Amino acid sequence: MHRKIRIVDIAKMAGVSKGTVDRVLHNRGSVSDAARIAIEKVLEQVNYKPNIHVSAISLKRRYKIIVTTPEFSPGAYWESIHNGIRHALEEYENVKVDYQVFTYNQYDVYSCRETFEKIAGIEMDALIIGPTFNEETVNLCKKLDDRDIPYIFVDSTIEDTSPLAFFSADHYVCGFMIAKLITSLIPAHTNIAIFQAVRTGDRSANTTILRKKGFTDYLEKNRCSNLILSIPFSVTEPEDNEMYLSHLFHSQKDIPAIVVLNSRGNYIANYLANNHIEGVKMICMDLTTANIEALKKGQIEYLIGQEPEYQGFYAMKTMLEYLIFKKPVERQNYVQLDILTRENIDFYKSFNNIMY
Amino acid sequence: MHRKIRIVDIAKMAGVSKGTVDRVLHNRGSVSDAARIAIEKVLEQVNYKPNIHVSAISLKRRYKIIVTTPEFSPGAYWESIHNGIRHALEEYENVKVDYQVFTYNQYDVYSCRETFEKIAGIEMDALIIGPTFNEETVNLCKKLDDRDIPYIFVDSTIEDTSPLAFFSADHYVCGFMIAKLITSLIPAHTNIAIFQAVRTGDRSANTTILRKKGFTDYLEKNRCSNLILSIPFSVTEPEDNEMYLSHLFHSQKDIPAIVVLNSRGNYIANYLANNHIEGVKMICMDLTTANIEALKKGQIEYLIGQEPEYQGFYAMKTMLEYLIFKKPVERQNYVQLDILTRENIDFYKSFNNIMY
DNA sequence: GACATTTATGTGCACGTGCACGAAGATACA
DNA sequence: TGTATCTTCGTGCACGTGCACATAAATGTC
Incomplete structure (x- = not known):
């Protein structure tokens, strides 16, 4: 197996400096067409995969991510989703994330509407949504689409929206x-x-x-x-x-x-x-x-x-990797449907054991 | 939250250099009692957790790990365990691991005995065992214990052995x-x-x-x-x-x-x-x-x-983290018992989807 | 006490990326 | 032509650990 390709290798091949390659890789602009094309040509030939460990320690910018779901109480379904989200943030502890949670009453459409309107006005890099009401969610997503803010659904997906991905049971x-x-x-x-x-x-x-x-x-x-x-x-x-x-x-x-x-x-x-x-x-x-x-x-x-921790974990993980590494995202993600009896319940992994 | 503690911070607190702290952390020896005690004292006070990303890129040594299980054919149970093991190695692609597989005929005790005797003579850092026969496994493990070679069981565990861990269904x-x-x-x-x-x-x-x-x-x-x-x-x-x-x-x-x-x-x-x-x-x-x-x-x-991919994945992952980071290991690891029907089978994650 | 040997300790580099900063080149305008 | 502005590009540092190598101290030997 050949030595792993690095940014400097690509730079040398394209006849530019590593700074320029970095700008192309991250779509930062300020690159001439000639340089961009030369680099893209090299990128097609070689299979460049950034070393995520090095990326992780070199990261500097902050991300603001908002999470909105129905209200939840201890031990309830939605709490598990939030646990999963937190676990993902723990895994990426080196990434500076400001995350803010907004909950709404899932039995009251007005509460949802109010919360979503508040969210729509906030400055942010990304959003994770636990939807309940169709119309309200569609409205929010339209505004997000206009502002090019990526969002991911957990628990279920909503028609007539264009999420980056969703994690849900069928x-x-x-x-x-x-x-x-x-x-x-x-x-x-x-x-x-x-x-x-x-x-x-x-x-x-x-x-x-x-x-x-x-x-x-x-x-x-x-x-x-x-x-x-x-x-x-x-x-x-x-x-x-x-x-x-x-x-x-x-x-x-x-x-x-x-x-x-x-x-x-x-x-x-x-x-x-x-x-x-x-x-x-x-x-x-x-x-x-x-x-x-x-x-x-x-x-x-x-x-x-329906693996709520998994849903939350992967929603946040996917979002972070999309934001940081521009990692391509699988849109449809159906989670496992687990059948639990009093016999196998004790072995069920609530993600607390799993970590990742 | 306070700034994360680093090796140099510990060194300064203990009044030594980072090299000495490193030697204590990794049990490399060549440290005076005075220095060791001073460092251990500091380590008790602060909760030092190495930055695994930096560790990963700084790693230089090679590990030789041997895997022995029953023979397997495509799509069979034991293949899934091996898939999980390979996935773990892919996740740790930066770690230099030479890994060698030895299989035996699980229906023939002589085949097992022969294979295990061969393995016992090999130089290695660690072993992952898919056991079948009690007596033969106990014999092998005794020799491993004498040589201080850590081993982990998958699929099932064997009495009268002292594995680092096992990953198995109940x-x-x-x-x-x-x-x-x-x-x-x-x-x-x-x-x-x-x-x-x-x-x-x-x-x-x-x-x-x-x-x-x-x-x-x-x-x-x-x-x-x-x-x-x-x-x-x-x-x-x-x-x-x-x-x-x-x-x-x-x-x-x-x-x-x-x-x-x-x-x-x-x-x-x-x-x-x-x-x-x-x-x-x-x-x-x-x-x-x-x-x-x-x-x-x-x-x-x-x-x-019984989550064979999970078993293989975590067996290898646990072993690597033990070898590299001296990470403490949970000995008993019972995997989930999944109930599959023709309805939920399509959503079952075979780890190919999961990655991790 | 002089020298050899062993033990203990400190120093410094590599790892590859993200990003800031400043330099150089191109263009515009007087 | 000279100066200002904008665009493009290269350089270099930080991140924290693992480990090799050099150096210093302690111990042993005659």
Whole structure:
């Protein structure tokens, strides 16, 4: 194997100094066409890959990166995404990053709108977005596009935007898989109750819609005869849920299976436990600490994980490498869908163990 | 946050030169007790963490690392482990590593013995071992211990050895989880056929024994009434398997479920397909390309993954960081047990996508 | 005590990139 | 032609560690 090519090697080949090569590599301008073309010619021939270790220690400029996601509490889904983001910054501790977090209420479209308008006015190098509402996100992204500010989505992607990349589960397939799992646990012809979060202003989250679609499609394709009971679930008015649930379980219907398409499965699990309702198989989304607890207790049969730490970590990592090294970016990044049981949950790597 | 502490800072604090600090940090010797103690005192107070980027570019010495595992063919389990190892070396491309691979026949204890004896005589800095046979591995490790050569296990660990670390699934839990999955797919009181690999010299692989134990323990604990049919599986004499299988399926027994505790599940799947035996639920180990194909075709219901790339990657990464930076090592490293279905298999990251 | 040998310590360079600074060359305008 | 302005380009330093080499101190030997 040949010696690794360096900037000075390219400079010598192109008959210029390393400063000029540096300007071309980083698009800094102030280069004559002749010099630029000569250098580009050399770059085509040789496969130059900067030594990232040296780049790292030589870096001087600061980057301002903004992160906006729904609000979150300890142990919740969105906290994991933020943990991943922080881990990425720790890995690149030598890079000077000012990062600022803006959260909004994911059940209130006005909160989102307000936050996004504030963000749109800020000076920044890049943005990481955890989107919920379509229209508001599209509006924000339009402004970002105009200002040539790159942005990356986590958790889900939004149509009619042009992000640098997105890191998300395939929510449709997620619902599809959940249907397969739940139907393997219960007899045919039985009922399945599905809980979905309700939001203000008649808006639904992308994610839940897609999961629901995947779920029903599976049943249809496989001619499953189970009856689906769609139950609303309110995060803002938790007292309503008590009503929905008591309604469901006093309706004399047999409910052998429950599916929760958001991360609040533990809430339902607790209701069942408190009301001594047993023998219900539950499948829920996301490895929140509360959900994991319920899984270990046997209240939940399967938890579906969508690697939130991974999403956050790679969103930030990808952004940094794009900003610093102009590293080419893969746009579509679907994360793994993990099936967790009380048996394999203890080995699940929450990225705290992984580091990277 | 304070400025990061450097070697020269420590040197100044201890009243010595950076060369002496370097010698203490790397245990190079030639340091007076007085100087060593002074430096160690400073090191206790400050939290020195070397800048790995600078370390990386300053590295000069070569390391010789040997890897020994069972033989493998393309797309097979052990190949993934080797892929992970290579990825780690790519990440540390600046480190000069001579690495040499020695494989042995995992079904032949003599082959293993011969290979290990050869390895024991070689000059090296470190070793990564994919063990199969207990006694032979213990013998090799004793010699390594005498020569102070660090070694790391992948795939499984061996008692009575003192490895620097091991990266492995918890095979007992794996079997336990498989039992849970398979019993959820079939009615009570039915038969379950279990395939286990047979080896020369009456030796069994650790892994299979542990998985089988976990499997039967689950059934016992949960008072499952399924009848277990243990079927041998020979890799060396494949024509025997045809016999075992035809025996099984001509015995008039109803076989609604099959569990394969090694990575050759696809072999059984093909037998079923060729003989038009349908409606059998299979759970198999490992994401070999052949197994993945069978999973996608619907011949296999669940595949259990044990992150072989991850194992290889972190085994080599851990070893390198131990050798270079004297980084402290976590001994026990249990990998994730992934449950794959035809739905989520496409999102499974084979590390080719991940890189790191 | 003189010299040889061993042990302990300090000094200085290489690693390759990012970026600041200043020099040189080109162009404009009086 | 002389001066000012803008564009283009080259030079050189910083980053912090690993390690080789030179130097100084301590110890051993007769």
